[in-house]
Amino acid sequence: MEWETVIGLEIHVQLNTKSKIFSGSSTAYGAEPNSQASAVDLGLPGVLPVLNREVVRKAVKFGLAINAELAGQSVFARKNYFYPDLPKGYQISQYELPIVGRGAIDIDLPDGTRKTINITRAHLEEDAGKSIHDLYSDSTAVDLNRAGTPLVEIVSEPEMRSAAEAAAYMKTLHALVRYLDISDGNMQEGSFRCDANVSVRPAGSEQFGTRAELKNLNSFRFVEQAINYEVERQIALIESGGEVIQETRLYDPNKGETRSMRGKEQAHDYRYFPDPDLLPVDIDDSFIEEIRAELPELPAARRQRFIEQYELSDYDSGVLTASRELADYFETSVTTAGGHAKVCANWTMGELSAALNRDGVELSRSTVSARQLGELVARIQDQTISGKIAKTVFDALWNGEGEVDQVIEDRGLKQVTDTGAIEQLVDDVIAANPDQCEQYRNGNDKVLGYLVGQAMKQSQGKANPQQVNELLRQKLD
């Protein structure tokens, strides 16, 4: 039988505010345990939450970016359950009236097509702390520094049909939150976390199958691997006469499989009700317009602009705008180079990306700055160096050997354009290759390339190939 996969994602994004959602504690990562847990974060008796304005602004920013319905009033609710890293015995979240209502986002699929994924809602909530189970032999250690860190949970419709689509959606959202500067998106530190609801159904069926909720998918790779594994498992189960049960499954990246958490969680009844310590948040039009005015250019718009302004292909524009950092890098290099966008694009996507990948370096830590890349392109364009020599210069820059002009100077890489010197070079080549010259004169044009190559070789690449070409023709014709 043909099976269709149905996937919906719930993505938790940590907002990059200075202080927590309901207290004035720092949100900085990696502090001493419980040193950033205030009385409010610890749920001490009598203390009260006060909502951080910036959290609301960032959520609204996200809502605007996905063209979402923004609630006139948004309400915080308590989700009640007991766990050691949940200090108050409830999590302040949103239930009815989330801050961001229905919206949508376009994703690019691997086959080059584009698909719209609808977003059901996005709501604000506070993060829990951390329970550490392997620090002490018979105790679990609790660190509440993370408790109260602002999160926005983005819930998609079950509209993705493959693990690759799910990964594409996740990457698109990841790029978006970074574009908007509402999250650092750091997946290692848990700033961008994903749960996936996965089910399968016979192709053509309208009804959804029973879904499993996959937890702990904190990289793009894991999302794909976990979903693929789970789809295979569900299909095999059904085909062998079994039945998928609705449950939470944990992905184990070491084994590459999902396993049931059945029996390890209590039956939940979260008893949501509006948090009486907090009043409804008013999201009025002037507030929305104020934030709209601050919205940066979004990935889709920027991509379109790159196509029009720089005459790049849709594909190149897509690659360059995949992250705000890369797009910024590219545009800075174009500005420095004084144009020549296509060359800058090739260098950004070619040499630069290759070097970053090879050495496993983040763009933000690249030793070759956007300005330097622009200068390099400028030197190619003004014929100071050839494109081939430019690769040598790039490698030198990558190794931290200084600035573009300085490297060209120190290494004597400047292109030879002096006519006398080139004439000498050409004469030497003609003298050394009488047979090839003869062939050319007899009408074999292709030999000219060989002769140019010989001249370039002799100049160690520094001669201007254009000039060599012209002089050779003059002398042989």
Place this chain on the structure above:
Amino acid sequence: MYLNTLVAQARALAAGEISSTELTRLHLDRCQQLDSRLNAIITLSAETALAQAEAADARRAAGQAGPLTGIPLLHKDIFCTQGVRTSCGSRMLDNFVAPYDATVVRRLQDAGMVMLGKTNMDEFAMGSSNETSYYGPVTNPWRAQTVPGGSSGGSAAAVAARLAAAATGTDTGGSIRQPAALCGITGIKPTYGRVSRYGMIAFASSLDQAGPMTRTAEDAALLLSAMSGFDPLDSTSIERDSEDYSAQLGDSLEGLTLGLPKEFFGAGLHPDVAAAIETAAAELEKLGARLKEITLPNSSLGIPAYYVVAPAEASSNLARFDGVRYGYRCADPADLQDLYCRSRSEGFGREVKRRIMIGTYALSSGYYDAYYLKAQQVRRLIRDDFQRAFEAVDVILGPTTPAPAFGLNEKTADPVSMYLNDIYTVTANLAGLPAMSLPAGFSGELPIGMHLIGNYFSEGRLLNVAHRYQQVTDWHERVPEGCE
């Protein structure tokens, strides 16, 4: 000197007739002498008090004293006090010392007041008799073996017995007004949001409100002005400057309309109470007020709605007491669930557990709409009743409680009959309105309280009516036997 009111003590301090240190010692001695009989105080903080008194004297010497500087008072043990235990009347917090002050405590301390100690209360403010306290019941100063009311029973008994001229209280369904009535003192619950809830251990967040408990309306006005005002630490605090309530006390009652809800004078009202309130109403008429019968048709739904909303919020508010970060932890927990269940079962008393259970049930899946949502709808009906009434009258008048104080253990076996004690008071909490109780007579040796309810932010008006009444009556000047 201890027999004097807050205002009289302020005058004596200002005139240099007594120092704060002397006044504080006098009250500390009195607390030590009389409290073995009353059990109104959980923690007496003599050392802190004397240090604060010295500071107050120094402040006065430097010419920086305010009207309350140097006056001793007691705080209900629901307010967090930095460095002095805050138990909330519970075994759960028997060892809890807050590293912060409640805003109310901070404000009164900033005004120069001296904290003598912390008063007894029903556990987590859940009770109407002060019998649910982990520290034992409080005795009503007017009669032995009689309850002082609750939950601010310790504060009420202490003020009635002149252990201090003033005490703080909190009122979720009547917890300032009901004990004030039963102990023959004056107490006011302000408009919801008027006084900060920061540092006040939450019972039911949308109903809780702190207020002063004193002998006179004049004292209450002075104290409330200092307690109230906007607090950025409480999201439900109202952005409105505090008022000088004392300035309005002397206003004439000429032309004022008092509404008497017929629902408050029906079956179940003790005849002595009914008679006392009618006499009090007539007294106010003599002062120029007009009386008008009104109706609050949904008031009988107040108790049912309250016993959904308050326990529901409490069940969630009290989830933080889990034996993990502070408070009581059971011995040798077998595992995490055992730690939770035993710490909470051993740390909380019966009434608290009962309310947590009811609240948990009311919020649970399948019952939310029938209970919680329904109760919140009824809340609006109750508020609308009041708003309609305030189109015709300025202040609503009635009895604070259906009957005078009852006997110790008389109602402990029957939670519902205990709950009905708050039948006249809960609606003001559900609607968030200011309301107060003041002495208006006696039934035998037991005091009777008159209840005034005003529209939002009309605390000044309520205190004005109470003050004018107290100028022509002396119920508030009576002293319980043995407390002279």
Place this chain on the structure above:
Amino acid sequence: MALDKNTVDQIATLARLSVDADDNAAYQDELGQILALVDQLDAAATGDVAPLAHPLELTARLRADEVSETDQRDAFQATAPAVASGYYLVPKVID
């Protein structure tokens, strides 16, 4: 409305309270009485009346995004039941 033994046990589990057999019977009785009182709400003509969550129906005041807290771990942990190296400790949770 009366509550049965199972329901009492379920509520107790949700609320993390231990309730033994004697307690259970007592709770069934007491909670049943309270619910009988509460069930008077059924008589209320609430129709489509909007629920009232807060008396004054105000909206939230928002706080500036500033770090105002300092490390007070020692003070907060002074009365904590069990701590080690700055962590709060609970019996081991098997995950």
